[in-house]
Amino acid sequence: MRAYQIENILYAGVVGDALGVPVEFEKRDSYYIDSMTTGTWEQPAGSWSDDTSFTLPLIENLMTNKSYDDLMQKFVNYMFHNEYTPNGVAFGIGNTCAKALRNWSVNHYPALECGDPSVEANGNGALMRLAPLAIHLANEKDISKRLDLEREYTSLTHRHPRSIVASYIYLEIIHDLLNGCSLRSSLDNLPNRLTQALQGRFDELKELSYFEAMFQPDFATTLRKEIKSSGYVVDTLLASTWSVLNSTSIDGAVILAVNLGEDTDTIASITATLASCENLSDHINDDWKSQLQNKPLLDKFIKPFAKKEASEK
Known part of the structure; x- marks a missing residue:
């Protein structure tokens, strides 16, 4: 991948986030x-939400090879001190993420035990920030190593196996796209690959069934009215994937996603990310990108990360 392609992937996610913020809920x-x-x-x-404000610290963490505790501190700096924000105000932080950060900063839990393990805590608050990890792991051929890191970075805020498996699916799709696969091809092959990789991890393996609709050959033909667009991690992942499958451009996918309603910022952000990974020769709408708030802050993280990852590939 070239640096400009990595930049485009990350900026596409921010643009999707910002387009969705005004109509969330x-x-x-x-x-x-x-x-x-x-x-x-x-x-x-042009204001972006917690989706991007959680993503920027992850980019910084991956660039500096710092610890999970260091990343949690950055998340806390966002929530309590308004760092990593478009206009100096943190807004829209989900309950599960907030609880995890309190577990770390107030209750002093180990970082990897801060995420809520309950079945009720399967929102998309981990999924929304993890695209940089997939870019970082694009050349890692060992799926076990990829899954271990995907599990750990997810568990900082979300520890239920369903959220962890959602991260596997999302990040492994990105891995496939960045290595030349089409989205449809990835969806065809991923269930078997994950089933093999998760042998012995029965708590995660059984969660694959919750996502089985997106792996069906006719998933793209699902009627719009049957696509749910809530913040539940399964709904988010299916809605985003469906939006990409039913579009021929990054912009088209984002418009389709952001008009689904409900959790519009995260679904549009994930959709934009997936679409830009599949269409590496395309780029997000320049007019939308130019209207993003606090572009210097975004550039501060995105540009050096893109340059570093491109030089190491």
Whole structure:
């Protein structure tokens, strides 16, 4: 991968996030979005949410090879001190992420035990930040090593096996796309690969069934009305994948995703990421990108990370 391609992947995710922020929680078909605007959180147009504010510390962590404790401290700096934000204000942080950060900063849990392991804690708060990890692992051929890191980075905030398996699926799809596979080909082959890799990990293996719809050959033809767009990690992953399968460009996928309603920022961000990984020769809408808030802060993390990862591939 070239540095500009990595930049585009990461910026696509931020753009999707910012497009979705104004209509988060809105009912499907009660609006139509194809430009930066204001809305739900009363933030300036182009403002990005916790999706990006959790992603930037991860980028910094991967660049410096720092510990999980160091990353948790960066997350805490975001939540309590408004660092890594577009306009100096942290907003929209999910309950599961907030609980994990309190477990680390107040209750002094070990970093890898901070995530909530309960079945009720299967939101998309880990999934939304993990794309840089997949880029970092793009040349790692050992799936066991990839899965170990994917599990650990997820567990910082989400420890239920369903959330962990969602991260496996999302990041392994990105791994496939960055190594030349199409999304459809990845979906065809991934279940068997994960089933083999997870032998002996029955708590995770049984969770694969919750995602089986996205692996069906006719998943792309699922009717829009049957696609759920909530913050539940299964819904988010299926909605994002469906949006990419039903689009021919990054911009088209993002518009389709952001107009599904409900958890619009995360679904549009993940959709944009997947679409840009599959379409490495395409790029996110320049007009949307130019309207992002606090571009210097984004550049501070994204550009050196892209350069470093490109030089090491």
